[in-house]
Amino acid sequence: xxxxxxxxxxxxxxxxxxxxxxxxxxxxxxxxxxxxxxxxxxxxxxxxxxxxxxxxxxxxxxxxxxxxxxxxxxxxxxxxxxxxxxxxxxxxxxxxxxxxxxxxxxxxxxxxxxxxxxxxxxxxxxxxxxxxxxxxxxxxxxxxxxxxxxxxxxxxxxxxxxxxxxxxxxxxxxxxxxxxxxxxxxxxxxxxxxxxxxxxxxxxxxxxxxxxxxxxxxxxxxxxxxxxxxxxxxxxxxxxxxxxxxxxxxxxxxxxxxxxxxxxxxxxxxxxxxxxxxxxxxxxxxxxxxxxxxxxxxxxxxxxxxxxxxxxxxxxxxxxxxxxxxxxxxxxxxxxxxxxxxxxxx
Ligand SMILES: NC(=O)c1ccc[n+]([C@@H]2O[C@H](COP(=O)([O-])OP(=O)(O)OC[C@H]3O[C@@H](n4cnc5c(N)ncnc54)[C@H](O)[C@@H]3O)[C@@H](O)[C@H]2O)c1
Numbered sequence: 001x002x003x004x005x006x007x008x009x010x011x012x013x014x015x016x017x018x019x020x021x022x023x024x025x026x027x028x029x030x031x032x033x034x035x036x037x038x039x040x041x042x043x044x045x046x047x048x049x050x051x052x053x054x055x056x057x058x059x060x061x062x063x064x065x066x067x068x069x070x071x072x073x074x075x076x077x078x079x080x081x082x083x084x085x086x087x088x089x090x091x092x093x094x095x096x097x098x099x100x101x102x103x104x105x106x107x108x109x110x111x112x113x114x115x116x117x118x119x120x121x122x123x124x125x126x127x128x129x130x131x132x133x134x135x136x137x138x139x140x141x142x143x144x145x146x147x148x149x150x151x152x153x154x155x156x157x158x159x160x161x162x163x164x165x166x167x168x169x170x171x172x173x174x175x176x177x178x179x180x181x182x183x184x185x186x187x188x189x190x191x192x193x194x195x196x197x198x199x200x201x202x203x204x205x206x207x208x209x210x211x212x213x214x215x216x217x218x219x220x221x222x223x224x225x226x227x228x229x230x231x232x233x234x235x236x237x238x239x240x241x242x243x244x245x246x247x248x249x250x251x252x253x254x255x256x257x258x259x260x261x262x263x264x265x266x267x268x269x270x271x272x273x274x275x276x277x278x279x280x281x282x283x284x285x286x287x288x289x290x291x292x293x294x295x296x297x298x299x300x301x302x303x304x305x306x307x308x309x310x311x312x313x314x315x316x317x318x319x320x321x322x323x324x325x326x327x328x329x330x331x332x333x334x335x336x337x338x339x340x341x342x343x344x345x346x
Contacts, residue, residue, distance in 0.1 A: 144297070
């Protein structure tokens with residue numbers, strides 16, 4: 001299958017690209033190379049036959065038309081987005097531009113291409129979204145695919161808007177779409193402004209480890225390689241017009257996650273132990289959703305997919321990877337905003 005992956009130089013997109021090439025697919029990786037991108041993430045496949053990188057923006061309709069005409073993909077996996085909630089609090093405009101207007105521009109280009117091809121039924125537009133569109137849960141319950149949308153941050157609102165556009169292009173124009181809404185990812189190549197790498201790198205450097213509020217917020221953590229595997233399952237086997245919730249079946253409070261990482265650091269870097277002494281509670285994120293949890297029944301029942309990695313094992317692999325790859329994260333630490341507290345609000 002020839003896949004056009006948008007955002008394939010980012011964290012999750014690059015895992016998809018690496019796995020897709022490994023499975024024998026051809027990949028066209030379209031990425032604007034924003035602050036969050038790193039071409040080193042796909043260095044392992046850069047010379048693989050069937051891999052092409054295109055430096056381009058999903059808001060550039062003329063470029064998209066050229067890319068579709070030239071490469072004629074069988075499916076699009078759309079991951080390009082502004083993805084950091086804290087940045088969306090400080091600067092929501094970029095999130096509307098890329099996540100909403102960009103998705104609209106891409107949908108129009110895909111629709112034009114699909115119609116020129118004679119509307120093939122086998123074509124797929126796979127929109128990759130987040131469980132954050134469903135809002136916040138209390139102490140119990142899980143998000144299903146039928147949970148009403150209730151986004152609370154500029155980021156999740158922009159993703160919700162893009163999900164609605166994708167469904168509208170299916171109902172109105174018949175474009176064969178599938179959607180997936182996923183819980184928090186972690187793993188190798190995670191940009192060093194997100195929680196898990198911040199904890200690892202601050203622990204390594206003996207710096208305070210910031211935990212928002214009281215650390216009570218619960219997330220359902222999914223190892224990125226498992227997510228990439230799930231996405232390739234959805235794009236190849238998912239039912240048209242349907243959405244799939246993808247979770248890790250690994251719920252943890254932020255404070256417990258941070259303590260798990262500190263314990264792994266104690267084991268792997270004993271000279272800094274105990275790293276938990278560095279935990280520092282800081283002002284909470286405005287509008288911080290309390291709990292997300294995914295009901296994985298549809299992925300399991302319809303597509304026979306479930307995560308393969310426990311949180312303990314995934315964190316162990318992740319910590320090891322960061323300790324073994326200082327060149328990767330050192331090169332990113334000078335980028336704008338990295339290492340600073342963002343999204344504190346007015
Ligand atoms: N990280 C998570 O935990 C998580 C969870 C669920 C869903 N998602 C979704 O998965 C997708 C990928 O997330 P990620 O964490 O890998 O994000 P990321 O920020 O690491 O990567 C985003 C990529 O998109 C590219 N990009 C941004 N704007 C672009 C544009 N206008 N045109 C072309 N490329 C552009 C960037 O250069 C970058 O390479 C996003 O759609 C996100 O909403 C993420």
